[in-house]
Amino acid sequence: MTSDARQFVATARSIVVKIGSSAVTDMASGIDYAALDALVDALEARMRAGSDVIVVSSGAVGAGIAPLGLKKRPRDLATKQAAASVGQLRLAHAWGTSFARYQRVVGQVLLTADDVSNRSHHANAQRTLDRLRSLHAVAVVNENDTVATNEIRFGDNDRLAALVAHLVHADALVLLSDVDGLYNGDPRKPGPDGEPARLIEQVDGPEDLDGVIAGSGGALGTGGMASKLAAARLAADSGVPVLLAAASQAGAALADASVGTVFKARPTRMSARRFWVRHAAEASGTLTLDDGAVAAVVERRRSLLPAGVTASTGDFSDGDVVELVDAAGVVRAHGVTSYDADDVAKMIGRSTADLPSELRRPIIHADDLVPG
Ligand SMILES: Nc1ncnc2c1ncn2[C@@H]1O[C@H](COP(=O)(O)OP(=O)(O)O)[C@@H](O)[C@H]1O
Numbered sequence: 001m002t003s004d005a006r007q008f009v010a011t012a013r014s015i016v017v018k019i020g021s022s023a024v025t026d027m028a029s030g031i032d033y034a035a036l037d038a039l040v041d042a043l044e045a046r047m048r049a050g051s052d053v054i055v056v057s058s059g060a061v062g063a064g065i066a067p068l069g070l071k072k073r074p075r076d077l078a079t080k081q082a083a084a085s086v087g088q089l090r091l092a093h094a095w096g097t098s099f100a101r102y103q104r105v106v107g108q109v110l111l112t113a114d115d116v117s118n119r120s121h122h123a124n125a126q127r128t129l130d131r132l133r134s135l136h137a138v139a140v141v142n143e144n145d146t147v148a149t150n151e152i153r154f155g156d157n158d159r160l161a162a163l164v165a166h167l168v169h170a171d172a173l174v175l176l177s178d179v180d181g182l183y184n185g186d187p188r189k190p191g192p193d194g195e196p197a198r199l200i201e202q203v204d205g206p207e208d209l210d211g212v213i214a215g216s217g218g219a220l221g222t223g224g225m226a227s228k229l230a231a232a233r234l235a236a237d238s239g240v241p242v243l244l245a246a247a248s249q250a251g252a253a254l255a256d257a258s259v260g261t262v263f264k265a266r267p268t269r270m271s272a273r274r275f276w277v278r279h280a281a282e283a284s285g286t287l288t289l290d291d292g293a294v295a296a297v298v299e300r301r302r303s304l305l306p307a308g309v310t311a312s313t314g315d316f317s318d319g320d321v322v323e324l325v326d327a328a329g330v331v332r333a334h335g336v337t338s339y340d341a342d343d344v345a346k347m348i349g350r351s352t353a354d355l356p357s358e359l360r361r362p363i364i365h366a367d368d369l370v371p372g
């Protein structure tokens with residue numbers, strides 16, 4: 001029987017489809033044109049069935065390796081950016097040529113993290129994507145790798161795709177990779193009991209991920225399974241169900257969502273502001289909390305007072321998002337600070353009554369705190 005979550009993905013009016021590097025590129029030859037044509041066939045079929053589709057395509061770095069005569073995926077930033085610069089041109093051209101078989105026009109959209117995480121820049125990217133959609137052109141999105149430095153990256157395209165899905169209010173996110181779904185352990189290795197890893201068909205919530213080992217990716221991919229799980233969590237928080245499937249099964253994945261692992265979305269969407277605080281904004285600093293403050297903020301949803309803060313790092317200003325970590329350094333919440341870093345430095349560990357009147361508001365108000 002088809003689950004509700006699969007049914008949502010199968011009938012979603014607008015979807016974001018993310019294609020991993022391994023699905024469209026090949027270390028030895030650059031772009032895998034046959035695989036790309038098969039993907040475009042499946043995407044076009046879904047569009048003809050009435051869905052709006054946005055493609056998030058990885059593969060710029062992968063497609064640049066062979067033409068530059070490199071032997072493997074570069075690790076240093078400058079060579080990665082050079083490979084992406086060569087590869088993105090070829091990748092975008094290949095998508096355009098393949099969709100042209102259906103007289104379908106393609107638009108390239110290269111985003112930096114700032115375009116999505118800065119609320120005032122949101123609108124620009126959103127407008128372009130919406131207009132491409134209304135003109136029946138397919139947006140092919142990637143990170144603008146040639147200008148993104150390690151500090152300001154999205155991290156990986158699974159995250160980028162989940163943020164884009166939120167940005168355009170998509171109804172579903174489909175992640176197509178070289179693996180046919182989520183397994184309880186790395187499918188390339190036997191588990192601790194010697195048994196092969198087992199495919200998980202549906203994830204209803206975080207409890208279904210207990211004991212799951214999300215391993216690293218292949219030679220071309222970046223984030224591995226951990227980044228797909230983080231992206232699925234992000235999408236679920238914004239109310240978007242996710243299907244993780246093999247690119248080689250794109251036909252079935254896009255026609256009726258009958259393959260792969262489906263991640264159910266939470267029934268109520270997180271508000272756009274809370275979503276931004278928790279997932280989209282770049283944290284500008286970190287506050288370390290003692291155990292009492294962690295309990296107050298995470299469990300009792302109270303405002304953060306200076307007495308519970310033991311350390312502060314980063315050069316943040318009031319209104320910026322900061323990470324709240326516990327004594328072990330684990331991130332427990334995100335929040336919008338009411339003070340800049342210099343003021344927080346004066347307030348750390350002090351009780352409110354001992355502070356001058358202008359520093360007596362909570363460091364972060366409860367309404368601006370999001371656990372996780
Ligand atoms: N628990 C797991 N379930 C499924 N795949 C896993 C798991 N742990 C590690 N992997 C590996 O993650 C890889 C997919 O990640 P990655 O290479 O980053 O893909 P992509 O390029 O599509 O983003 C798969 O090839 C798979 O071998």
Ligand SMILES: N[C@@H](CCC(=O)OP(=O)(O)O)C(=O)O
Binds near residue numbers: 020060156224
């Ligand atoms: N922007 C990079 C994407 C890196 C990335 O996240 O790759 P993947 O893990 O294959 O989705 C590129 O195009 O090479």
